[in-house]
Structure formats: C-alpha cells, structure tokens
Amino acid sequence: MHLRRKLVVGNWKMNGSLAQLAELGPIAEAAKEAGGVDVGICPPFTLIAPAVTRSGGLMIGAQDCHARESGAHTGCVSVAMIKEAGARAVIVGHSERRADNHETDAQVCAKAEAALAAGLIAIVCVGETEAQRKVGSHVEVVTAMLAGSLPDGWEGGELVVAYEPVWAIGTGNVATPADVTEMHAAIRAALVGRFGDKGDRIRILYGGSVKADNAAELFACPDVDGGLVGGASLTADAFVPIIAAAAKA
Numbered sequence: 001m002h003l004r005r006k007l008v009v010g011n012w013k014m015n016g017s018l019a020q021l022a023e024l025g026p027i028a029e030a031a032k033e034a035g036g037v038d039v040g041i042c043p044p045f046t047l048i049a050p051a052v053t054r055s056g057g058l059m060i061g062a063q064d065c066h067a068r069e070s071g072a073h074t075g076c077v078s079v080a081m082i083k084e085a086g087a088r089a090v091i092v093g094h095s096e097r098r099a100d101n102h103e104t105d106a107q108v109c110a111k112a113e114a115a116l117a118a119g120l121i122a123i124v125c126v127g128e129t130e131a132q133r134k135v136g137s138h139v140e141v142v143t144a145m146l147a148g149s150l151p152d153g154w155e156g157g158e159l160v161v162a163y164e165p166v167w168a169i170g171t172g173n174v175a176t177p178a179d180v181t182e183m184h185a186a187i188r189a190a191l192v193g194r195f196g197d198k199g200d201r202i203r204i205l206y207g208g209s210v211k212a213d214n215a216a217e218l219f220a221c222p223d224v225d226g227g228l229v230g231g232a233s234l235t236a237d238a239f240v241p242i243i244a245a246a247a248k249a
C-alpha cells in the first residue's frame with residue numbers, strides 16, 4: 001500500500017458553464033471504476049454549488065479564497081462561503097493569481113491558513129519561471145516560495161502542494177521526468193524538514209500540460225502523488241485517461 005493515495009484535480013480556471021457540468025457524470029463514473037485515486041474538479045465560484053449537486057462523489061473545490069472571514073472586500077469570497085457552497089478544497093497561490101493579482105507568499109500563506117482552519121483541503125501552488133530555471137535557481141526559488149506560502153501548523157483540513165512550473169502551464173511544454181523528480185524530492189525534503197512525519201503524508205501534485213499521453217510517465221516519478229490539470233480537465237474525454245493513469249501508477 002502506498003503511503004499517499006493519488007490525487008488528480010482538475011482546475012477549470014475561467015472556463016465552464018452549467019451545460020459543461022454534464023462532463024462531471026462520466027468523470028465521476030471513471031473515478032469510481034478506476035478506484036484507489038481521489039479525483040476533484042475546481043470550477044469557477046458560480047459553478048461550485050451546482051457542481052456539488054452533480055458531483056457523483058467527486059471532490060469539488062474552489063480556485064481561490066480570501067484570507068479574511070468577511071468584510072469590505074469587493075469581489076472576494078471567503079472560505080466559509082466556499083464551504084457553504086459544498087466545496088471541500090481550495091487552490092491557493094496559483095501562478096496565474098500570483099502573476100495577474102500580484103499575490104505574495106505571505107498572502108498565499110494567509111489564504112492557506114484560513115482554508116485549513118475551515119477544514120478545507122488547501123492546495124498550495126508553487127513553481128518557477130522559465131528565466132529562473134534557465135539560470136539554475138529553480139530549486140532555490142521553489143523551496144523559498146514553499147517556505148513562505150505554507151502555514152506553520154494546522155489542526156483540520158489537509159495540505160496538498162502542487163508544483164507547477166510556470167513555463168509548463170498551458171504551453172504544452174511539459175517538464176521532463178528528471179526535472180519533476182528533482183523538484184519533488186526537494187519539496188519532499190523541505191516538507192519533512194519542516195513538519196516531520198506529517199510532511200511525509202502531504203501529497204505533492206505535478207501540474208503543467210499534463211495530458212493523457214504524458215500522465216503515466218509523470219505519475220510514475222517518485223514523490224509525484226498525482227496532478228493538477230488545467231486544459232485536459234475540461235472534458236471527460238481528455239480527463240478520464242489521466243485518472244486511469246493515476247490509478248495505475
């Protein structure tokens with residue numbers, strides 16, 4: 001038995017519609033059939049509640065949250081609201097939010113803390129840019145991001161880390177198994193160094209152009225406990241083979 005069960009999460013980003021929730025049925029069926037793998041979908045906020053009613057047991061999550069409980073934060077959504085809508089997880093610190101909304105490690109950390117305190121699974125994203133990899137500072141950059149983005153302790157909820165190299169997201173340029181192995185080992189060492197045995201139980205997902213034809217190879221790498229999947233999670237046709245690959249890994 002593996003120490004960590006595989007987890008595959010689809011990040012729909014700013015895509016989807018009520019009609020597209022029809023994809024959840026076959027995805028949920030495939031997840032059940034595959035067995036031994038946890039599967040989730042993170043649709044936009046407005047689709048969370050209807051997705052929950054059609055989830056067929058899939059874990060539904062949000063793509064972001066605010067760190068505060070309530071207040072004058074126009075356009076933002078709190079963890080309590082996300083929970084009330086029926087979500088069980090939330091992605092924080094995605095590179096698109098770090099870039100588009102200038103989110104800092106400290107802000108990501110506060111969001112993760114709020115999510116965990118609410119009993120949600122916090123999926124904390126980290127990843128280097130192409131320029132940082134080119135100069136060889138990728139491991140240093142990612143471990144520093146991780147150190148700044150993870151809260152010190154938590155009571156409820158589950159912490160998940162997603163390593164998503166910025167240059168691999170939505171580009172079709174997937175990281176090589178060697179790149180992924182190097183980074184996931186560094187992340188695991190950092191997690192164990194910081195949280196002890198608990199750090200060994202944190203699932204580390206790879207994200208960035210995961211597709212049906214590369215999923216098996218990526219999920220076979222040591223310390224890759226599943227994937228965070230963007231484009232290829234939007235349809236059951238694209239996502240189901242990735243779930244199957246995770247179940248076999």
Ligand code: PGA
Nearest residue numbers: 169170208209229230231
């Ligand atoms: P992608 O996105 O699979 O479309 O590259 C991954 C992500 O941003 O989580």
